[in-house]
Amino acid sequence: MKQTSIIIVLVVLLLPVLAEAQGRKGKKTKRDVNSEMPALPKESAYDNLFKDKACETVKGLMTLHKTDGRVYFEIPLDLLGREMLIGSTIAETTSHYFGSVGEKPHEPLHVVFTRTDSLINLLEANALHITGNERMRKNVDKNAYPAVLNNFEIKAWSPDSTAIVIDMTDYLSGGENEALDPFSPWMPILWQYGGGEEGQLEKEFKREFTRIGRIAAYENNVSVQTSLTYDVSVQAQQWYWIYKMPFTALMTRTFLLLPETPARARLADPRIGVFFGGKYLYEEDERGVEVRYHTHRWRLEPKDLTAFRQGRLTEPVQPIVFYVDDAFPESWKPHVKAGIEEWQAAFEKIGFKNAIVARDFPADDPAFDPENLAYSCVRYSPSPVANAMGPSWTDPRSGEILQANVSVYHNMVRLVQDWRFIQTAPADPSVRGVNLDEKTLGDCIRYVIAHEIGHCLGLMHNMSASAAIPTDSLRSPSFTRKHGTTHSIMDYARFNYVAQPGDAARGVRMTPPELGLYDYYVIRWLYTPLPDAVTSHDEVPVLDSWISERSGDPVYRYGKQQFYAHHDPSSFEEDLGDDAVKSATYGVKNLRYLLANLNDWTRDDDPDFSFRERVYNEIVSQYVRYLNHVVANIGGIYLNERYEGDKLPHQAFVSREKQKRAVRFLLNQVKEVQWLDSPAFQKEMPLMGMVSRELEDKIIAAVLGRLAPVSYNADKAPAKLAYTPDAYMNDIYDFVFTPTIQGRTLSATEKKLQLALLSRVIGGANVEKTSASRGGFRMLIDVPEAVKAKSIAYYGDLANLSRPLAERQGFSYYVDIDPKQADMAPYYYDLMKRARQLLQGKASSGSADTQQHYKFLLHKLEQAMR
Numbered sequence: 001m002k003q004t005s006i007i008i009v010l011v012v013l014l015l016p017v018l019a020e021a022q023g024r025k026g027k028k029t030k031r032d033v034n035s036e037m038p039a040l041p042k043e044s045a046y047d048n049l050f051k052d053k054a055c056e057t058v059k060g061l062m063t064l065h066k067t068d069g070r071v072y073f074e075i076p077l078d079l080l081g082r083e084m085l086i087g088s089t090i091a092e093t094t095s096h097y098f099g100s101v102g103e104k105p106h107e108p109l110h111v112v113f114t115r116t117d118s119l120i121n122l123l124e125a126n127a128l129h130i131t132g133n134e135r136m137r138k139n140v141d142k143n144a145y146p147a148v149l150n151n152f153e154i155k156a157w158s159p160d161s162t163a164i165v166i167d168m169t170d171y172l173s174g175g176e177n178e179a180l181d182p183f184s185p186w187m188p189i190l191w192q193y194g195g196g197e198e199g200q201l202e203k204e205f206k207r208e209f210t211r212i213g214r215i216a217a218y219e220n221n222v223s224v225q226t227s228l229t230y231d232v233s234v235q236a237q238q239w240y241w242i243y244k245m246p247f248t249a250l251m252t253r254t255f256l257l258l259p260e261t262p263a264r265a266r267l268a269d270p271r272i273g274v275f276f277g278g279k280y281l282y283e284e285d286e287r288g289v290e291v292r293y294h295t296h297r298w299r300l301e302p303k304d305l306t307a308f309r310q311g312r313l314t315e316p317v318q319p320i321v322f323y324v325d326d327a328f329p330e331s332w333k334p335h336v337k338a339g340i341e342e343w344q345a346a347f348e349k350i351g352f353k354n355a356i357v358a359r360d361f362p363a364d365d366p367a368f369d370p371e372n373l374a375y376s377c378v379r380y381s382p383s384p385v386a387n388a389m390g391p392s393w394t395d396p397r398s399g400e401i402l403q404a405n406v407s408v409y410h411n412m413v414r415l416v417q418d419w420r421f422i423q424t425a426p427a428d429p430s431v432r433g434v435n436l437d438e439k440t441l442g443d444c445i446r447y448v449i450a451h452e453i454g455h456c457l458g459l460m461h462n463m464s465a466s467a468a469i470p471t472d473s474l475r476s477p478s479f480t481r482k483h484g485t486t487h488s489i490m491d492y493a494r495f496n497y498v499a500q501p502g503d504a505a506r507g508v509r510m511t512p513p514e515l516g517l518y519d520y521y522v523i524r525w526l527y528t529p530l531p532d533a534v535t536s537h538d539e540v541p542v543l544d545s546w547i548s549e550r551s552g553d554p555v556y557r558y559g560k561q562q563f564y565a566h567h568d569p570s571s572f573e574e575d576l577g578d579d580a581v582k583s584a585t586y587g588v589k590n591l592r593y594l595l596a597n598l599n600d601w602t603r604d605d606d607p608d609f610s611f612r613e614r615v616y617n618e619i620v621s622q623y624v625r626y627l628n629h630v631v632a633n634i635g636g637i638y639l640n641e642r643y644e645g646d647k648l649p650h651q652a653f654v655s656r657e658k659q660k661r662a663v664r665f666l667l668n669q670v671k672e673v674q675w676l677d678s679p680a681f682q683k684e685m686p687l688m689g690m691v692s693r694e695l696e697d698k699i700i701a702a703v704l705g706r707l708a709p710v711s712y713n714a715d716k717a718p719a720k721l722a723y724t725p726d727a728y729m730n731d732i733y734d735f736v737f738t739p740t741i742q743g744r745t746l747s748a749t750e751k752k753l754q755l756a757l758l759s760r761v762i763g764g765a766n767v768e769k770t771s772a773s774r775g776g777f778r779m780l781i782d783v784p785e786a787v788k789a790k791s792i793a794y795y796g797d798l799a800n801l802s803r804p805l806a807e808r809q810g811f812s813y814y815v816d817i818d819p820k821q822a823d824m825a826p827y828y829y830d831l832m833k834r835a836r837q838l839l840q841g842k843a844s845s846g847s848a849d850t851q852q853h854y855k856f857l858l859h860k861l862e863q864a865m866r
Contacts, residue, residue, distance in 0.1 A: 045156035049165065060217025061257055063163070064224065070169040071212050071224050072155065075113055075120070077162055083112050083125050083258045085393060085402075088180045091213075091225055091371065092250035097189035097242070098182060098232070099249075102379035102407045103389070105184035108256070110396045112146065115154075120166050122150045127396045130292070131282040140282055168224070169212060172253050175205035175228045182228065182249035188385050189234050189242070202233040204244075213250060221256040221373045256373050262398035265294035265536045266526065270641040270811050271547045273460040273490065273558045274526055277399050278811070293811055294399040294536070296392065296458040297526050300347075300355060305531060313353040322406070322453070323370065325380040326361040333360075335442040336378055336408070339449025342514050343457065346523035355527075356453075376456070378406040378449065386415035390452030404456035406449065416444035419494045422618050424510045425601070426590040427499035431510075432597075434605040447489070447512055454490050454519070458526060464559020465518050466493035467570040471577030471586070474498040477507030484513030485576055487555050491516075492573040497622075498586045501593065517555050544643070552647030557640065566780065567709075568639045569632035569654060574625050580633055581658075581665045584626040591619050591626075592675050599684055609685055620676060620691055621783050627669060628780045631702050633662040635709025635723075637716075653717035659710070660723065660731060663703060667735045670699050670756065671749045694784045700756045702781045703732065704764065707824050729827050732757070737838060740854075743845040751853045758835060758857055761828045762864040829865075836861045 043051075050057075055067040063074035087108030090099050099105055110125045123146035131140045152166035175181055183201060190201065206229040213225030227250050234242040268276035275296040280289050301317045302308035322340045324333055337358035347355035358378075362368040370377045373393070392404035417436050425432045431440060465488035473479040474496055486493035489512055496503075496510045504510060525546050533539040550556035559571030566572065569580060577583040598612055606612050636654040640646075673692045682688050707725060714722040736757050739750050746754070839854045839861070846854075 044159070046159060046165065049156055056215065058215050058217040058222075060222055061220055061255070062217060062222050063158075064215045064217050064222055065165075066212060066215050069212060070167060071172065071215060072165050073168050073222075074158055074163045074165050077164065079257070080113050080115055080120075082260070083110065083397070085109065085254075085256045085258065085396075086111050086180070087254055087256070087393060088182070089252045089254065089371070089405075090182055090249055091252045093182065094246075094248045096381075096383040096385055096409075097234075098187045098247065099184050100381040100383045100385060100407060100409060102377070102381060102405055103184065104391055104393075104405070105182055105187075106179055108393055109149070109179055111149065115164070118154050120152045120154060120164060121148055122152065122171070123147065124149050125396075127279065129280045129282065133282070133284050136282055136284065172224050172226050173207065173210040173212070173228075175207065175210065175230060180251065180253060182251055200235045202235065203247075204231045206230060209248070216369065216371065218369075218372050218374060221254050223252050223254040223371060223373075225250055225252050227251075252371050254371075254373055256393070256402065258395050258397070258402075259400070262395055263299045263400040265398045266297060266543075267536050267540055268293035268295045268811070269525075269543065269547060271551070271558055271643070271646075272522060272525055273462045273560070274458050274522065275455075275460055276811065277394070277396060291811075295526060296394045296399045296401055298401045298457070300352065300527050300529070302351065302529055308351050308529065309531070311351070313348060313351060315353050316355050319354055320356040320457075321359060321376065322356070322404075322456075323359050323361055323368075323375050323377045325370070325378060326363070327380040328408075329380075331438055331442070332380075332445055335445040336449050339446040340378065340453050342446070342450045343453060343523070346515055346520050347527065349520055350524050350528045352527075356457075373403045376404045378408060381407050381409045383409040384411045385409040386411040388412050388448050388452050390455035392456050392458075401456070401458060406452045406456060408449070408452075412448060413441065413445070416448060417441065418615065418618050420444055420510075422594065422615060422622055423495040423497040423590075424499065424504075426501050426593040426597075427496070427508070428504040428510050430504070432601040434602055434611045443511060450489050450514070457523070459490050459519070459522055461492065461561045462488045462490050462518055462558055463492060463561050463571040463573060464554075464557050464568075465491040465516060466576050467559065467572075467578050468554035468557065469577055471498060471579040471582045474577055474583075475500065475503055475508055477509075480509035481507065482513075483516065484509055484511060486512055487516040488518035488522075489513065489515055490519065490522075493576055494574065496576070497590055498576050498583055500586060500590065521550065521556050548643065548646055551642065557648070560639075566628075566632045567637050569629070569636040570638055572629055572632060575629045580629040581661050584630050584665065587626045588623065588669070591623055595619055595675070595678050595681055599681060603684075612685065616681070616685070616688075620695075623676070624695075624781050624783050627666065627699065627702070630662045630665050631706065631780055634659050634703070634706040634728075635711075635713045637709075637713060651716075653713050653721050655721050656723040656727075659713075659728075663728070663731050664735065666699055666703050667732070667753070670696050670753050673699070674749070691784050695781075696752060696756050697760070698781045698784075700753075700760050704757075704760055704824075704828075707827060725827055729831055733831055733834060737835065740838060740842050740845075743842060745846040746850045746853060751850070754853075754857065758832070758860060761831055762860060764824055764828045832861055832865060836865070 049072065050065055050067060053067050055065055057063060057065050062076065062079065065072040065074065085108040087104055088106065090101055090103045090105065093099060093101065110127060112123050112125050114121045114123060125146050126144040129140050129144040131137055150171050152168070152171075154164050155167055156165040157163070158165065171177075172180075183203065187201070209227075209229035211227045213227055215225070216223045227248060229246065229248045231244045232242060232247045233240055233244055268274060276293045277296065278291050278293045281292040282289060298320050299318065300320070302314045303317050304312075304314040307314040324336050324340075328336060340356065340358040343356050344354065347353075361370065361377075368375065370379065386409065388406060388408045390404065390406040392401045394401050420431050420436060420440065421433075430437070435441075436444070466486035468487050469479075469483065469485070473483075474485060475498060480496065480499075485496050491512075493512055495512075496508065499508045499510060525543060530539045530542055533542070547556075559568065561573070562568065562571055570578075572580075575583065595616070598615060602611055602615075633654050636659075638652040638654070640648040640650060640652075642648055642650055673695050675692075676695070677690045677692050707728065710723060710728045711725045714724045717723075736753050739746055740754070836858065839858050843854050843858065844851060
């Protein structure tokens, strides 16, 4: 009973509570609803950027997003602190004046992304200062702190918090950033107008027209295309050749990840022609700071080290592969591939099979992209530029070549056809026409490609390779079939202009070799693995011995390209043979033969005279080249890089007899240069000027302008070789005035020569107007302006050479020779006095015309000497 009462009481007490609960079952309050629903997640910054937007995303090394005209980089945290390269490549352009598709206008930036609080820093890495001493490393690094290129606000974190997002639009759209702009220092327009020295580019960036194009991401790089627009002007001297021309270039900006572990560097040697980079080395010794130079080369390692050690061929772990553009004219492709794989023979000599291979652009591989820096390509450019270029990107820490591209401009075929015709048509009847046959043209293409691939492999020009060949050997069938025109395809030795009519029929080769002895030598030195060496320094004794043992052989001599002045006549562009006077004599003889037959050989295929007019201008240019090969011998100095114990001296001096022969040759050319005004040729051509008159003065000026190097040479050379300034001026005087001394009637040419000489001397004898170093080693003959303007638009394949860190002769292109000889005015004045005395004594000799000529010269001398 008691229990029942308790239960009833509890029920009565709970009834209101149960009733309220029952009421809640059918009707919930707002408060109740809110308390039961889970909280909605707050939208992330990442979603704000990309969710529900038209967004293009690509994934690779980094994830790239393009939305609303902006581009965002999603950078994994593990890439912060990793070193990269940023570089630009021309993808599309409105004008070939400033660069062509596939060109890389500038050296890439060496960068690293880092994080500071809420900012991502883009820093320019400093790899110039190194040390092997761990105790010193901290302070070395502090003194090589990377420069800040840009800071970026962190816009978001990736959903899994493993990457940060930054907006790269403004950085990549800034046309003011010259390291990424489309204007190369070697752009054709500056070399066409002003020779690259006086031409000036003015550009105004139009930021409002900038747009982001295609984005791409790959395993080891990402790229963004940016369209940049400018108003550009080009001024040369007082003229604007282009004024405010709208110009747009689509640039591919690539971020390339460098290997986490740099390749082992191979230390460079100034005695061999390879590209290099330099670093300042700090060590714990008493030598102070050293400059350590490393070579540029691919990481080529044997796949089978045992086979390699046993002298058997083995494939490399990673071959060097060049992909051939499918846009090339079909007939070019086999020759392009042949030029690439020509280098296989040199690698086989050092133990590698299939070290370098050519492949077509894959037609069935959607992953292939020529803009992907994982691929090295030979690209076709439909451009009127008559050239080809072969630059490469290297790891600045080690010199490892990471990627290379050869740009081949369509008009390269005109260049090689003209070279082949002008230099060899007299000796080779098969090329006496407006167009070369496919086989001959193909061989020319192969040669150009092989030369550019040599640059991509790390080889520099060797301008002395052709000078190691005796001139007369270039007329030998057996010699030329084996060696061609030079011992290195990296020389500027084109075709066999020494060969004479009938030589081709005898079997004399007209072209350079596939590869020369020097090329095999350089590949051996640069790429032979030395697996027993632990460090780069351990390799040096072997590499040094390979050079030293060849140091006395001119075949293996390295002759630098001379950019600033031509001191060394044996390291000259476009020359052949070891005797400049003999080679030039053969060359001029061929040019005269060519001009005499040009109309007959080409008339039927050249109805508008365009080919003949172009060839004529190139004949003049070629003639000037031959003259300059000889000019450089007057006061010339042979320069060699040498180490202790090498067989060649640092310098040797052109002998007195060679200099005297050079003077006689050039003065004879003044007497004979009228052949260029050939009436038989010009009567069928549109109205032409007479270039001989301008060249007469230029040759005389060049001969007299060599007084400075003659004086320097005489001071330094052994007495038995010395060609003194007095002897030099006497030889000029005797050559020009011998007919007068003999009392003969002068020919028109002899009168011109005397007048040209005295006019030049009278101008130079004015002490106030004459510089002590006037002319110096730079005094060469320039092509007449009228001819230069119509000449082939060829601006050279100057490679992107790293300038040396220290102006040390070994690795510098500048040679510190400044001929501070006595002023030339006294020599000129002495010649004027001698001429006046002679003319006064001979005034009544010779014909009436000759006597009148003497009176005129005496009048000029009297006026000048008052």
